Amino acid sequence: MPPSDFVIRNGQRVVMIGDSITDCGRRGDHAPLGRGYVMFLAAQSAARHPQRRIEFINVGVGGDRVIDLVPRWQQDVLDRRPDWLSVSIGINDVWRQLDGKAPGVLLEEFVATYRELLERTRAACPGCGLILMTPGVLGEQPDSEGNRLLVPYIEAVDALAGRFDAFCVPVHAAFARAIAAGRGRRWTTDGVHPNLEGHALMAQVWLETLGA
Numbered sequence: 001m002p003p004s005d006f007v008i009r010n011g012q013r014v015v016m017i018g019d020s021i022t023d024c025g026r027r028g029d030h031a032p033l034g035r036g037y038v039m040f041l042a043a044q045s046a047a048r049h050p051q052r053r054i055e056f057i058n059v060g061v062g063g064d065r066v067i068d069l070v071p072r073w074q075q076d077v078l079d080r081r082p083d084w085l086s087v088s089i090g091i092n093d094v095w096r097q098l099d100g101k102a103p104g105v106l107l108e109e110f111v112a113t114y115r116e117l118l119e120r121t122r123a124a125c126p127g128c129g130l131i132l133m134t135p136g137v138l139g140e141q142p143d144s145e146g147n148r149l150l151v152p153y154i155e156a157v158d159a160l161a162g163r164f165d166a167f168c169v170p171v172h173a174a175f176a177r178a179i180a181a182g183r184g185r186r187w188t189t190d191g192v193h194p195n196l197e198g199h200a201l202m203a204q205v206w207l208e209t210l211g212a
Contacts, residue, residue, distance in 0.1 A: 005211035007129070007167075008045070008084060010052040015059060015080050017069065018088035021136065021193060021202075022060025033058050036194065040203035048212055057082075065093045065105045066113045073117055078124045085121060085128055086206070088171070089114070090135035090153045091192060098138070098146055111156045118164050130166035131210065132157050136202070137175045139191040146191075167209050174205040 008014060016022055016038050024036030033039040033056060042056040059076040061068070066089050077085060090110065097104030105113070121128055134154045138146025154172050161168035178187055178201055187198040194202060 006045070006049060006207075007210050008052075008054055008212075010054070012083035013055045013057065013080065014084040014086060015057045015077055015082040016086045016088070017077060018060045018133070019064040019092050020060065020062030021091065022058060022088050023062045024060065024199070026058040026060060034060070036199040037202035037206065040200050041206050044203060044207055045212060048207075060088075063092060063102070064089065065096065065102075066090070066110050066117075067105055069117060070113065073120060077121065081125060082128055084131060085125075086131040086133065086169075087114075087117075088133040088135075090150070090157065091138065094135070094146060094149045094153060095138055095192065097149065107152050107156065110153060111160070114156070114160055115163075118160065118166075122164065130161070130164050131169060131206070132161045132164075132166050133169040133202075133206070134158065134172045136171050136194065136198075137179075137188065137192070140179050140186070140188060142176060142179070144191075169206050169209045171202055171205060174201055 021036065022038060024034035026032055026034035033042055038056060038058045045054055057080060069089065093105035093110050096102045118130065121130070134157045135150055138144060138150055150172065158168050175187055186195060187201065189195050
């Protein structure tokens with residue numbers, strides 16, 4: 001087997017936190033990893049690096065915005081003492097500004113809350129590596145209102161990754177490229193939630209970003 005630059009080492013623990021795209025049935029028939037990108041990347045990392053035992057923990061919760069992560073951060077993240085933390089958040093913060101089912105989170109509060117959570121993580125788990133995933137898509141049309149509103153949130157996640165010396169997984173860019181190249185192929189079930197191909201794409205770009 002050729003040498004690997006995959007940064008996650010044997011025996012390390014990876015906590016994956018986010019919304020329904022991360023959750024994806026992880027507390028039902030598809031427990032504990034769900035049937036989405038977390039399951040795909042765990043399976044692919046094992047297949048590519050069978051000599052490594054890496055523990056993936058899925059703590060996604062459907063409907064979460066960044067402010068919903070705050071009350072569960074201690075129990076779901078810090079108490080688990082992760083070696084790596086992967087965060088995927090932002091879709092509902094913007095989507096709720098459009099559908100009105102719950103309050104959205106405006107950009108300033110999104111950035112401040114996200115930054116505070118990362119600061120708490122660095123203080124409590126100083127050796128923990130950070131992996132920040134940009135939000136995906138709000139509609140499979142690049143010029144949709146949702147995708148236009150997402151742009152500053154995507155830029156904010158990228159900037160936070162730079163500030164905290166974190167990996168930034170370019171999920172939105174990967175979907176945009178795939179949609180442009182796919183000639184009608186669907187990547188989501190409803191414009192927001194990835195289908196199997198979409199979840200596989202997310203897992204692929206996550207692994208590539210981390211050198212797998």
